[in-house]
Amino acid sequence: MRDRILAFFSALVYAFLYIPIIIVIVFSFNSSKMLGQFTGFSLKWYDVLLGDRVVWNAFYNSLNIALVTTLVSLFLGTLAAYGVIRLDVGGKSAVDGLLYIPIIIPEIAESLSLLLFYKFAGYQLGWLTVLLGHIAFDISFVYVIIKARLAGFNRSIEEASLTLGANEVQTFVKITLPLSMPGITAAALIAFTLSFDDFIKTAFTTGPGFQTLPLVIWSQSARGGVGPEINALTSIIIAFSMILAYIYTKLASERS
Amino acid sequence: MSLVEKLLSSARKHRSLAIALLLGPPLTYLTIYFFAPFIITVLYSVGLIGGRGTLTGNISIKFYRQALRWVYIKVFYNSLILAALATVGCLLLAYPVAYFIAMKAPKKWRNPLVVSVIIPYWVDFLLRTYALMNIFAMLGIMFRYDAVVIGMIYDYLPFMILPLYASLEKIDRSLLEASYTLGASPWKTFIHVTLSLSKPGIAAGTILVFVPAIGEFIVPTMIGGVSVTTIGTLTWDLFLKFHDWWRGAAVSVMYIAVVLAALAIYMRKVGELEI
Numbered sequence: 381m382r383d384r385i386l387a388f389f390s391a392l393v394y395a396f397l398y399i400p401i402i403i404v405i406v407f408s409f410n411s412s413k414m415l416g417q418f419t420g421f422s423l424k425w426y427d428v429l430l431g432d433r434v435v436w437n438a439f440y441n442s443l444n445i446a447l448v449t450t451l452v453s454l455f456l457g458t459l460a461a462y463g464v465i466r467l468d469v470g471g472k473s474a475v476d477g478l479l480y481i482p483i484i485i486p487e488i489a490e491s492l493s494l495l496l497f498y499k500f501a502g503y504q505l506g507w508l509t510v511l512l513g514h515i516a517f518d519i520s521f522v523y524v525i526i527k528a529r530l531a532g533f534n535r536s537i538e539e540a541s542l543t544l545g546a547n548e549v550q551t552f553v554k555i556t557l558p559l560s561m562p563g564i565t566a567a568a569l570i571a572f573t574l575s576f577d578d579f580i581k582t583a584f585t586t587g588p589g590f591q592t593l594p595l596v597i598w599s600q601s602a603r604g605g606v607g608p609e610i611n612a613l614t615s616i617i618i619a620f621s622m623i624l625a626y627i628y629t630k631l632a633s634e635r636s
Numbered sequence: 637m638s639l640v641e642k643l644l645s646s647a648r649k650h651r652s653l654a655i656a657l658l659l660g661p662p663l664t665y666l667t668i669y670f671f672a673p674f675i676i677t678v679l680y681s682v683g684l685i686g687g688r689g690t691l692t693g694n695i696s697i698k699f700y701r702q703a704l705r706w707v708y709i710k711v712f713y714n715s716l717i718l719a720a721l722a723t724v725g726c727l728l729l730a731y732p733v734a735y736f737i738a739m740k741a742p743k744k745w746r747n748p749l750v751v752s753v754i755i756p757y758w759v760d761f762l763l764r765t766y767a768l769m770n771i772f773a774m775l776g777i778m779f780r781y782d783a784v785v786i787g788m789i790y791d792y793l794p795f796m797i798l799p800l801y802a803s804l805e806k807i808d809r810s811l812l813e814a815s816y817t818l819g820a821s822p823w824k825t826f827i828h829v830t831l832s833l834s835k836p837g838i839a840a841g842t843i844l845v846f847v848p849a850i851g852e853f854i855v856p857t858m859i860g861g862v863s864v865t866t867i868g869t870l871t872w873d874l875f876l877k878f879h880d881w882w883r884g885a886a887v888s889v890m891y892i893a894v895v896l897a898a899l900a901i902y903m904r905k906v907g908e909l910e911i
Contacts, residue, residue, distance in 0.1 A: 396793075401755075466655050475663070
């Protein structure tokens with residue numbers, strides 16, 4: 381009985397999580413522009429989406445920023461994680477604390493300090509300033525995830541490999557890298573999502589003419605309504621993410 | 637021997653060189669694009685940097701005095717209350733769900749259930765909030781305080797569920813059996829074993845929700861309209877509407893101080909933290 385109540389409550393919470401998403405998907409097939417009244421099935425917003433230069437351009441910018449951010453922060457965050465586990469106790473907690481600060485500091489405070497910095501240093505606001513800010517934010521998240529993974533496995537495996545005559549490069553490629561792969565995958569997913577979804581930092585650090593998808597959605601909703609073609613785009617993104625999630629869980633369960 | 641191998645073999649001999657090679661690039665990057673900007677912000681907040689980014693040469697605390705006016709203090713207070721409500725709401729909804737996934741659901745369901753918590757969050761934050769706005773409009777609760785709280789709970793829920801699940805899943809089941817064997821009731825076992833062992837998860841979730849929620853901008857603006865002012869909306873207005881860099885910088889420095897103080901108090905109370 382108690383378990384039943386628990387299961388029922390959990391189902392309600394899942395419903396709470398999914399209802400808004402389902403609304404977005406359902407209304408991407410609505411024949412009228414109104415969100416709230418379903419007037420009939422139509423694919424016309426998908427058609428409108430195909431021809432909407434502003435949305436596609438913003439989508440391209442978001443993807444571009446998120447991909448470059450993921451690659452660079454994955455590289456820098458992984459370096460940091462490999463470095464920190466090699467430090468002795470005192471140095472470890474100091475550097476570890478430094479790397480945690482970007483996670484703890486609220487995003488809006490970080491964003492405005494970046495804006496002030498760019499103004500002071502004379503940066504031209506645009507693609508580069510947005511990118512630099514996203515990377516600064518993502519390094520720490522990558523670091524935390526990969527460090528947790530590295531802390532979980534036994535260093536003696538690496539030592540065994542070195543003792544048996546493999547050099548550092550071989551050991552890294554054959555032992556360390558495959559063992560930290562699940563951590564790297566998780567870190568890449570989080571880094572990409574954080575960057576792709578980011579609104580506050582992008583709003584503070586972008587310049588005229590450079591818009592990402594969240595900025596377009598924001599300006600549309602500020603003007604009183606998000607175009608249904610954005611619902612269509614979101615539905616496509618969800619479908620795509622679901623497929624990736626399915627593959628990911630499938631792989632994860634096969635590995636374990 | 638390639639260049640990389642040469643570097644690595646000399647790095648092996650000099651441990652500190654290896655560490656410098658590994659930590660140098662990320663720490664340099666963060667120094668330039670994370671820590672330096674905060675120093676610049678402090679310089680702005682005390683009036684050391686003037687209108688065109690020029691150094692003024694004199695320090696003044698007038699921006700802090702302006703930021704300490706009653707209206708602003710009230711905004712800080714409101715933000716803390718709103719964040720606390722959102723955090724408690726998240727905890728109350730998340731704990732049973734995390735408990736269900738970790739303890740009751742069949743093993744092969746666990747992974748899909750965890751991933752299903754995350755999937756809705758691949759939809760853009762703004763779009764999710766926009767979808768909520770439409771539901772709230774249908775229910776007739778737009779621009780109300782409770783709607784803002786529900787909106788914030790919605791947006792932060794996974795950040796509570798995931799760390800709770802991680803700490804609940806780690807609990808050794810034999811401890812629960814031991815507790816039953818020794819005659820404790822299920823309720824007693826839950827309070828003394830499960831709940832107390834999941835404290836690191838509660839601590840991590842609370843921080844992951846509470847800290848960003850204090851500065852929340854999107855939900856109060858879109859769902860609350862002008863009726864709810866938070867540190868987030870205040871900072872946004874000072875910066876992007878009024879271009880008042882100096883007062884904005886002072887508010888932001890105070891905001892960070894509040895966050896760090898809250899964290900320090902919390903960590904002292906809860907003890908060691910695991911995120």
